[in-house]
Amino acid sequence: MHIADPLREANAKMNCLFVLLFYFCTDAFAASVDVKTYSGYREYQVTGDKESLDKFEESVRRFEARFQEQFLIKRYSATSLQTLVSPELVAFFDEYVQKLNLRATLIFDDISEIIQQEKAPSLRKKGFSWSAYYDIDDIYGYLQNMSATYPQWTELVVGGESYEGRQIKGLRINTPESRTEGKPAIFIESGIHAREWITPATTTYFINQLLTSDNPDIEALRNQFDWHIFPSVNPDGYHFSFTKDRMWRKTRSKSSNGCYGADPNRNWDYNWLKHGANDNPCDYQVYGGSKPFSEIETRTLSQYISNVENLLGYIAFHADAQMLLLPYSDSKEHNDNYNDLVTIGKTSLDYGYKVNHAKYDGPATAAEVLYKASGGSMDWVRFALGTQLVYTYELRGYYFYWPPALIYQQGDEVTQMMLGLFKEAGNLGYYK
Structure with a gap:
């Protein structure tokens, strides 16, 4: 049968x-x-x-x-x-x-x-913390507070807008002692899939480390780059997952047949709808949208990224396959600096492993270790902009769950991973 x-x-x-x-x-x-x-x-x-x-x-x-x-x-x-x-x-x-x-x-x-x-109320402390998960307005409030606390270092930036009219807010960190011409820029994308709550939490943790740590290595990491960090690039979907449907993944745009949302990581203009996506607006997970960049979130964010000067690195955080992925996600063929990306990625994972002894798979393309997927942000950035250091970190968890009390564990891992990644990239001559 x-x-x-x-x-x-x-x-x-x-x-x-x-x-x-x-x-x-x-x-x-x-x-x-x-x-x-x-x-x-x-x-x-x-x-x-x-x-x-x-x-x-x-x-x-x-x-x-x-x-x-x-x-x-x-x-x-x-x-x-x-x-x-x-x-x-x-x-x-x-x-x-x-x-x-x-x-x-x-x-x-x-x-x-x-x-x-x-979401137990007892998890929340006064102000913003990393022992609880927060809705989008709280996350944006944290970014606003950091920009007010460190006005010489930071700037609240808007990377785009959402279907429901929200701004896609991020924090730019660019310390004055390092404002030199040609300073390399790093873009961090997080929360593109609404239900992956650990990613905005970990990203805000990393922001806090960059701004408050007195560790000389982290201070150097902060000062070396022009950081553009966005904890939630799908704010409508994240808010919907927080208030209505915990497993919601997509945006909240409405199709003509009454179904809601598209997968914002299948909607970028690179091999759109070729692998790992479909054209059914009612598909709960991997509807690729009506056309490339049909979603205002991906369209406006791509415009922001295109205008970032001296873009050296693009880092995306997802959950929770516990692996490090390289472009291109729909192919087993390797790009021209694939070996360098593997070497840098292994060093990054080695740094992270020392924190909690959590082993990540990879580095490799998703087609090699996971499944083929087209129309993702990482692949578009590599293809359209030629950005050299492009990675997707799949963080840890069980079906998008990670205990709030342990957010700091993944925050510390990610901080060390970033130290290892950019240390090895410097060793290989990707920046001075």
Whole structure:
């Protein structure tokens, strides 16, 4: 029997039941739901051979696109993925996994409990801290406060705008003693996928390290570069994930058929829609948009990046595959300085490993160690602007969860990774 047959049969039997139970057959209705709690949703790790796992993912993504958000797949490698399963689909999931000879391991038996713990009021301290997660206005408030506290070093900058009218705010750090002509610039992008909360948290932690640390190495790192750091380049999506749907990934633009959002890391004008994306506006995860740069977030941010003078490095933070990725994400062919990028990346990971002994995979292209994906920001920056040092760090976690009390661990790792990365880049002559 063809592997899609049991899925089609299940679809036919359960179509009306889904409509009655979930009312999730259109994204438009999902947008009207007050808060999606994910009560009773289980998280599984699914492992097996690549061919079977590919078949599972392909079939389930079709199912997901039709019924919305029942399985939210996160691929971690060729032989491993994690997925959420609603209570009503557990039996079907178990049967389907067995048919493909895959192995499913339960990680969380009710993800809603984790979601509640993430935003417990007791985690918050007065002001801004790194023992809790914060909504977008709080993050922007922190950036504003830092720009007011260090006016000679910092500037609050706007990298673009969002569909709902928010500004994409970042902090430019450029110390006066280093304001020399031709100073290399570093752009940090974070939070492009709304549900990856650890990335804005870690990015603000790194900002705090750059501005407040008395470690001579970190002070030197701050002074060497013209930093443009953006903790959340998808502010609408992040706010929606914080207030309505914890697993929301996309932007919040509205398509003509009433579905919401596009994947902002599949919407850049590089091999758009070629791999790892689709043209279905109701796809909960990887809809690439109606055209390249259809999303105002990616379009305006690309204009800002294009105008950054002397752009040496572009760093993107994602979660949570725990690996370091290089361009191009949809190819196993290597660019002209690939070997240098690997050498620099290994040094970066070595520095990070010394903090918590957390081992990251890579450096390599996503096509080599994860999956092919086109239309991403990192690849566009490398292709369109020729930026030499371009990396994507996939931070740690379990299906986008990382304990708030341990944010500092990843913050310290990232700080050391940045020290290692730019030290080795300097050793190889990428800047003086």
